[in-house]
Amino acid sequence: MKKNKLTMRETIVVASTLFGMFFGAGNLIFPVHLGQMAGSNSWPAIIGFCITAVTIPILAVAAIGNTHSDDLLHLSSKVSGWYGVVFTAALYLTIGPFFAIPRCASVSFTTGIAPLVGESHFRLWQFIFSFVFFAFVMYFSLRPGKITTWIGRIINPLFLAFLAILVIVSLIRPGAPMSSVEPVEAYRSGALFNGFIEGYGTMDAIAGLAFGIVIINVVRDLGVDRDEDVARETLKSGVFTGLLMALIYILTIIMGAQSRGLFELSDNGGIALTQIAGHYLGGFGSFVLAFTITFACLKTAIGLVTSCSEMFIKELL
Secondary structure (H helix, E strand, O other), rough: EEEEOOOOHHHHHHHHHHHHOOOOOHHHHHHHHHHHHHHHHHEEEEEEHHHHHHHHHHHHHHHHHHOOOHHHHHHHHOOOOHHHHHHHHHHHHHHHOHHEEEEEEEHHHHHHHHHOOOOOHHHHHHHHHHHHHHHHHHHHHHHHHHHHHHHHHEEEEHHHHHHHHHHHHHHHHHOOOHOOOOOOOOOHHOOOHHHHHHHOOOOHHHHHHHHHHHHHHHHOOOOEHHHHHHHHHHHHHHHHHHHHHHHHHHHHHHHHHHHHHHHOOOOOOOHHHHHHHHHHHHHHHHHHHHHHHHHHHHHHHHHHHHHHHHHHHHHHH
């Protein structure tokens, strides 16, 4: 049945789907480490981080909807035909098989699973995990019509539940007040700019252009057909997604800053997450972190595979 707007429940499901595709393991690792580095200067860093990790990605999704573009190729071809093909192929290969999709499996294993299995037969466990991980990705990606069910209704709520456990316990019992944590040298005067750079490292600024077509198709599948209505509902879902992402970023950056009262500055956010989970939740914390990271990477990998395959099959091949 055709309609001109989504119900509130449908909007939340679409927003949850978009959030699930955006929010991978890097979206946890980068803000936690940022908090550790920024310390008492975390608020300027948060502003810079949210510009490139929240505002620009949501604007990218809105651009696909607002220009009534069927996909990124259609949008980028407004510059020229050859530019559209080259830019679209480069973007999808970068956020897809060349970098981001393999990273989903490697980061989830090294951060969430490796601490559980130890160094014995490390390569074998990594192979087994990667095989099972991508088997799930293939199963879900071959059913793109059910992407709102897999990501929006099942995987994303599980991810948020496990993440909430870790964030709540760490914020209730902080290692040190954020205001008392000395920032590293780079963040003493350049917290805003460095936060801006760290946010870009999540790759969501360019992923938003790829995910836009998936969300537009989801909105159309829910019965909204007119271009103007699709653009409005896409933007509305994007705003909900951006607010949730910003909230989680703020909480995890604060969590990272407060952890400096317990630990020295870590080499990366994955190590920091492992330390925080182990300190507050003990052995159970390792399982919570493993599930949190794995679910984060799984839903992002599904979104990337789905969006990349749709683009290459429909437009570039």
